[in-house]
Amino acid sequence: MNYPVQGSLDLKVEKEVEVDGVGMGVLSDGTPYLTGRGLARLCGVDNSVITRLGAEWSEQLQKPRVTRIRQILNLRGINPQTPYLEFAGNKYWTGSVCIAVLEYYALDASQNNNSIALRNYRTLAGRGFEEFIYTQVGYDPSQSVPDQWKQFHDRVSLTYNSVPAGYFSIFKEIADMIVTLGQAGLHIDNTFVPDISVGRIWSSHWKSNNLASTYGDRSNYLHNYPDYFPQAASNPQEPLCYPEAALGEFRRWFREVYIGQGKFKNYLSGQAKAKALPASFSQIALKALKK
8 A cells, every 4th residue: 555645635624642751643534543642652672763763764775673564564555654643733553554663673672672562552453543543532423413514414424325226316416405504503303304304395386397208207215214213213214205307397496496486495493483493594594595
């Protein structure tokens, strides 16, 4: 595996802790890492040793230890151009390189005492680098989706690839609208399920215009709501899906009729009257879609 030369990384530190003097953390994309000092402590060497190792990595005439560590990585199909990620002036030593460096100091280096490196190598090799860091830091990758997007994310996850080939679903087709509203601070939840409204009105349009004679028959697919939605009580749902040939007509109808002729506004007003949505929701939503 060859890694590209680093450019500008759109990353930040999500969580970082120090455990028994070992600095470690998780980046915003879920990548676990050790600080240089943390890696040095696990290897039982001075921090300056790891600093020099990083500096020597790309030298044309490489030191024996760099050659050996890179051999360990190459045997695993890994060939990083740099041994760490670097941004905002800091270096973050990540999984495969950390394990390879630790293996070197546990099994190959000629230092006086390799017991610290050997003990830590066995710990990390046995548990896995990612699991070890996640546990120490208290990071749960399943909770990495921001809370305000979680309900939309969970619905998308449960409908992914569930529609039969050759058909489209209402929920997936209106995802752009849901994302637009979310960016305006209006996030989908169990009180705001616009695909039900869109599905009902589109179905009436389909039948009243006998669109099956033009595009073919509709079908059904299995759809489940997340178990914390009230609608989950009747899972699995069997909503309609429509022939892909009708996709252009649906998008025209959605833009010109459902949004353009006020059907969506009526849905929002109805939800506000039922106290399911705040009165301000409609105004903010329509403004966001108009943009």
